[in-house]
Amino acid sequence: MSSTAAASEAYIDASASWESFNLDPRLLQALDQVGFEKPTLIQSNAIPLALEEKRDIIAKASTGSGKTGAYSIPIVQNLLAESDGSSHHIKSIILVPTRELSTQVFKFIEKLLLYSNNSIQVVNLSSNMNDQVLKSLLINKPEIIVSTPNKLIQVLEAQAEESEKLIDLSTVRNLTIDEVDLILSYGYFEDLQKLETYLPIKKNLQTFLMSATINDELNELKTKFCTKPAILKLNDENVYHNNLMQYYVKTTEFDKFLLAYVIFKLNLIKGKTLVFVNNIERGYRLKLFMEQFGIRSCILNSELPINSRLHIIDEFNKNVYNLLIATDETVEEADVEEEEEEEGEQKEQKDSKKSKSKSKKNKNNDYGVTRGSDFQNVACVLNFDLPVSSKAYIHRIGRTARAGKSGMALSFVIPTKEFGKHKVASLKTAKRDEKVLRRVLKQQLRNGFEIKPYQFDMKQVEGFRYRSEDAFRAVSQTAIKEARIKELKNELVNSDKLKRFFEENPQDLATLRHDKELRPTRIQSHLKRVPEYLLPESARQDVKNIGFVPFHKNKGRGKGKKKPTRSKADPLKSFKHRK
DSSP: OOTTTTOOGGGBOTTOOGGGGTOOHHHHHHHHHTTOOSOBHHHHHHHHHHHTSOOOEEEEOOTTSSHHHHHHHHHHHHHHHHOOSSOOOOOEEEEOSSHHHHHHHHHHHHHHTTTSTTSSOEEETTSSOOHHHHHHHHHTOOSEEEEOHHHHHHHHHHHHHHTOOSOOGGGOOEEEEOSHHHHHHTTOHHHHHHHHHHSOOGGGOEEEEEESOOOHHHHHHHHHHOSSOEEEEOOOHHHHHHHEEEEEEEOOTTHHHHHHHHHHHTTOSOSEEEEEESSHHHHHHHHHHHHTTTOOOEEEOTTSOHHHHHHHHHHHHTTSOSEEEEEOOOOOHHHHHHHHHHTTOOOOHHHHHHHHHHHHHHTTSOOOTTTTOOOOSEEEEEESSOOSSHHHHHHHHTTSSOTTOOEEEEEEEOOGGGTTSSTTTOOGGGGGHHHHHHHHHHHHHHTTOOEEEOOBOHHHHGGGHHHHHHHHHHOOHHHHHHHHHHHHHHHHHHHHHHHHTTTTOGGGGGGGOSOOOOOOSSOOGGGGSOOGGGSOHHHHSOGGGGGGOOOBOOTTSSOSOOOOOOOOOOTTTSOOOOO
């Protein structure tokens, strides 16, 4: 079920009904089939404006509020009303920031067309089908095309060179740009400018711009594509303010791993957790480290096949997995430059152009696989590696406290004085952690949010250190390389299974689990058990209460001095030679 199907009751408009919109009976039947009993607030406001008044729509609302349905339902309704089934032309273009989101939107529209008897066709241009299959689908002139901006422009430019016109946008009557803020942050603005030359004149085009924020860049798109748009703002900030708790922890490079071990082994976080790291290797290092303690997790990164990535997200949403390590490769110099400009650093026009060119250069990288993806019921977002910009921070923490639910964001921050002290655990981007934190604190405070410092009581955590060091040493570069190869091979096999027969054979779920152990070079099975002596006294009597161990500092306790540890004698230094 799509994100709209999972919209919270906080967004439901109880006073509205689908019948009041005069929708086609086939569409009403499809909505009933997918379980949409009532429209959401954004849908009840947008649909009448789009259908009855033919207005352009600019909608500001958070994920989970039903934005996908707000534009998909009017599109399908108009096509059903016009379709005679005899001829096909491209009538609607839907642009999204990622391939994962394009697949989600494609599947949702397919559900809306369930009872249309194939009178309307939809093609996902960003799917991983080969060129020949894609050409065969485009020859039939589908009414709806779902794509990322970059992929659509690539196809349009390629067909111009080959003098083969598979996509003719002169017949398009609707343009939708979903998750506008993400599309612009990906550097797709130039693609949208190019797209303007392929589309019919503005007055013949109905436009939907859907975004979580409204800013100057969106206003520029409004000028390009809209004519007297209706601007809808869903005021859900209060819900977000009350339900999201944000914390940061200043720690050392190695203690990130130590704290992650303690948090997840002792179940200090209840519910599903999304852990963000800044590169692919980092994700495997963390997974291999934690699985030695019996902590199961699955990996999500851009190396994995698209089918596997979609399946991982789907299973995570179904609560098959509680811990997902996601690689968010947002280490973009352009993002950093934009933030410095916002802080008042005056830059010449050349630098601005340079920033845009860098953004364009990086846009083809499939980074940030979680952006635009629909994660449901995430209890906590853990920034294991702090992002390099406050924009990336906002996108990450937006995965929790959604759709009226509560959530927590916890970020590990490396102080500048600690950077580089543990070479193996070090990460290049951590050098800027304190600078990024200051920007995040300033930005969140400006938006009415407070990020509180959290101090773990390291005296209670200290007992777990030697085990962490032992496990960390086992995760060598060779082990990480082998794990990446093994995971990729497994997922390529799984991806093929998923593509061919998984939906018809749900019993194969066990063979397609994504949280299997990859295993480091050295197996240490004893690490999976937590000895009682490692736990604080309050947890030793009742093992069931482990999840509620107070690992924060508590005044008046633990003030005893540590016993001095004796250094072991070096046998080589005491060795004596006799003649």
